[in-house]
Amino acid sequence: MSLFSATGLVKSFHSLRATDNVDISVNANEVHALIGPNGAGKSTLVNLISGLLPVDAGLITLDGQDITRLKAHERVHAGLSRCFQVTNLFKEISVIDNLRLAIQAHEGNNFKVFGVRNHEAALNEKARALGAKVGIEGESVLNSMAGSLPHGAQRQLDIALALAANPKVLLLDEPMAGMGPDESARVVELIKGLRQHMAILLIEHDMEAVFQLADRISVLVYGKVITSGTVDQIRNDPKVQEVYLGS
Ligand code: ADP
Ligand code: MG
Structure with missing residues (x-):
């Protein structure tokens, strides 16, 4: 069984299914990257997993515990931490x-x-x-x-x-956003080190970084995971090239 798994996640905003029956899991010491074009539903999925948004349907488990209905801080306590893209810092x-x-x-x-x-x-x-x-x-x-x-x-x-x-599972939402190549390279090395100690779900636009880090990649389009696989499988998947890499 995976350390972390989300199964059949659904979230609608009015008539829009932002997350449409998504399954995603992460094993210990694994980096599972989630990629997809703007509007694919990546942030919505992160919010469902971290507990900022309630799911309409689905099951989320962490280390065998059902955390689907836990509040965000209770999920942190259970072992799921999330990065907030700097906004979490006390800057002053x-x-x-x-x-x-x-x-x-x-x-x-x-x-x-x-x-x-x-x-x-x-x-x-x-x-x-x-x-x-x-x-x-x-x-x-x-x-x-x-x-x-x-x-x-x-x-x-x-x-x-x-x-x-x-955390047992770390959720990173676009950690390289807005970074130059040197800064990205530093964070890539940092994530490689963290993987020795935890499972990582990485949402990232920087494909260079994803290809360097990911053990598995899932591709989200219009709220659905259209394919999952290793770096080589995803790189060579014509469906992916069409919807994402080619765009
Ligand atoms: P991504 O992070 O992949 O760019 P989002 O999860 O932000 O995608 O958005 C997925 C879809 O859901 C988009 O069409 C977006 O407009 C819509 N959406 C996201 N959050 C809300 C919300 N709070 N209310 C209504 N629509 C939303
Ligand atoms: Mg987003």
Whole structure:
């Protein structure tokens, strides 16, 4: 059984079926990429999976648990984290404070057993370790205001915030959007490292990045998965070339 699976997902907006009976699964240590043209229903699917939108029909399971009706924060607690494309950052406070807040949000009052001084030290250490996981390190970077970081580094920080919950499954919605080639290459390497520890569902427009990262690719068009396969299968699939790559 897959670590994560969504089966028969349906979501309509009035008469439009934005998600039309979609099945998608992700195994441990796998990157499953979801591609498709604008309006295909990718963001809707991410919102259904992360719990921002209720499904009309379908089943979502994580590690054997039915999470279909759980609220978004309950899904995070169950092991499903999502990146929010930078909008999740507190831009007016420092990078280290963003990291500290993310850790506190997930650890609740666990630090209380230590006393204030140890609490501070332990929290700082965890915040630094979390930043280092995504390549955000060094005093000057950690003490900068989050909003002053280059776009690519803000994305890396956003991924770190999602990792604070120790997810089993990470949902990445266009992590390379708006990045230059150097920044994209850095995030590709970052995702390769993350895959050692979790399952990743990657929604991405940057085909270079998808071809480098994906173990499996599913192609979504008008709310339906029209085909799924390995990088080579998808690259050579005439249906895909017609609807997506050729456009
Ligand atoms: P993608 O992310 O692949 O570009 P979306 O999931 O954003 O696609 O959109 C899929 C379709 O659903 C589009 O036709 C879009 O206009 C429509 N849609 C998305 N969200 C809503 C909404 N809240 N209300 C009405 N229509 C929506
Ligand atoms: Mg979208």
